[in-house]
Amino acid sequence: MAFKVDYTQFISAHSSRRRPALTRELTKRQYNAPKESISLAEGMPNEVTFPFEQINVLLKDGSQFTIQGPELHSALQYIPTQGYPPLVKSLKEFTQQVHRPPHWEKREILITNGSQDGISKSLEMLVEEGDDVLVQNPLYTGTEIILKPFKTNLIGIEQDQYGIIPKKLVEALENCKAKYTEEGGGMRKMPKVIYINPTGSNPTGVTMTLERRKEVYQICCKYNIIILEDGAYFFLHFLEEQPVSFLSLDTEGRVIRFDSMSKVLSSGLRLGWMTAPKPLAQNVELHIQSSFLHSSTLSQVLLQNVLQVWGFEGLLSQFESVRAYYKARRDFTLASMDRHLKGLCEWTVPSGGMFVWIKVRGVSDVYEMLMTRGPKKNITFVPGHAFMADPTEACNYIRASFSKATLKQIDKAMKLLAELIREELVLLRRKLDSLENNILR
Template structure:
């Protein structure tokens, strides 16, 4: 990709409220103490003494038969306050991991911060960027957790239509040009400052954006000064022959904030993710963390750091491969069941990763009541597509089905009952139409 040089004014992406944040001195001293010489003496931190903690040791036994212990200073760190950015050894481990996986350009201008999963990083980033009444670019359909973050800001969600390769570049340009034409100094038709995108095994569609499409989207964002919020929770759950190229890898300008998570590949309950982005923006998010929950779980961070060191890079990737194979097999079983029961009633594309199938119901304009009322009577639960649309009030004939957890035999039964439900709904709609005519 051609090298693009552009100096970005990051203050443009920090709203008035976030711009007022200032460091907490005690938190800054905690960070400093972690890097201080051993002989230094500090009476600054208001920390409890570790000798008062009742836990003496933890033995972590893994399914591969190996184990490791948390004791001494390592355990104490897991039970104690740590810097808001994260447990320093884990920060270095994650930086090394990110460099090896994504090889981002301009690495010296970036930083990372540990978050309580991807959702926490996305939330704090949007709360830093967005002001009430702003316009925000989102893929349509989009991950529903993003819409609930934005709702209190009363934003104008600019939904970018997708095809089987993800968001459509021409549609993105069309939306941006429309914003530019309607822009006024008084605030009318505000130009969006950021775009939320879920490019690998997108939730809910299961679509993975190919490299050339990503390059084209990135060039458009450079032209219109758009910050890319790359939510890639399913990056390690793709079902492709080659791992996708991330927007972070393409980011020659420094306009990508990337959200990674271990929820899908290690444990969702650990609530451990990390955000990679331009230093100025990451530092502002750190100030937000200082003023809210101080830092993500110390114990989760120390446990994961020890696990990654115990396994090593190659073993970690083997774990990812194992998880990927598990979900790919479940996807295939689910698609086979859909072929048996839903063929002729629905349309779908084969998910290229993740945990979901995005199903379009034929001859039913809106599936909400069908699923939420009549589906409940059949004791089956699917998510109506409304939950993922930029405008959830519009009629929607899409359904999201998850194949991650339910027993395959029960998935087959659910698809059989869904087929019955759709047929019944189609009969009801025909009768209504006949009565109207």
């Protein structure tokens, strides 16, 4: 039995015209065919022509494995679009164990080139040109650049230290409803999708509470909205307990969730997976068929071997180690900010992720300060404009990353940022004095 949601009303006209590639479907079928089956259908190269004999992998904990023989042939070959079948099976089991989503049999997973790939293709599936799209504000800049070519109207939902504010979400939806009613449901459409990065959010580092997630989910049910849950930092939180995902709460089948190994295993592997109601997952699969066929097989086989060596408990232990590493760096960064930026800036303590979201006092727009005068001090921070639903508006926020620079460099950067802000305040004071003098004349 399928979910009650009518997915046809969410899929864009462009995406609804996608059809399966017969050759891709035959590749999928051949993977499940009996060993005695003979296929002359695939246009696959013969593995004997590949120059690789074996791949030896040594992990930092001393574990090691070798990829060779038939497994190496698979790692270097075309595979079904959904992903390397053994890894698909493993990630299904892992997702069930971690999230325990209701009605699992009505969902499917799809391996993607990191979560960005899944987010991009899902938005392209759901969004028509000119649509209103709900987003948390500020939001991950990679989402804004996906939507920009669609000429969408991004409706930013204000956040506090616990993520998007439910009351603000309802207000935004009621405003849309009023406009929709005024225009008689003509050209204007009600928003049908919301993008949320609820755990260790980029750029703010905030994490939504369970109570707030439940409230937001119920709002989305009431207004018939698909939730795009970006879980890139789900395993990179600094809380006592693992947060509960929207997927875990999804009784109606309106959550598309994106997971990633980029922050906790390796970003260069480009490995992520999306979990979605089957009709939506199948549509994204058709899109992948027509673009890059499938995600890197070698990366998928590497991850499958890591899972075989570590098991799920070993993988979760790796995540715990990564969390401890970044939490220590976060704490050092906050201490450095307290030394150098106290009185100049405001910030909240990040509950996850890799960033601190800094509000500069007395400077209404930080763009020129950071982009023009910052490089002269050999420091680089991201101006908050990059993460706002309307990046053209003045913004007094800065995103600082504590993930990669050395601790010594972080402290020096904060010290130089304090100098930069003080200099900016002097410049602004001079401009104001000059303006006042001109008026008095």
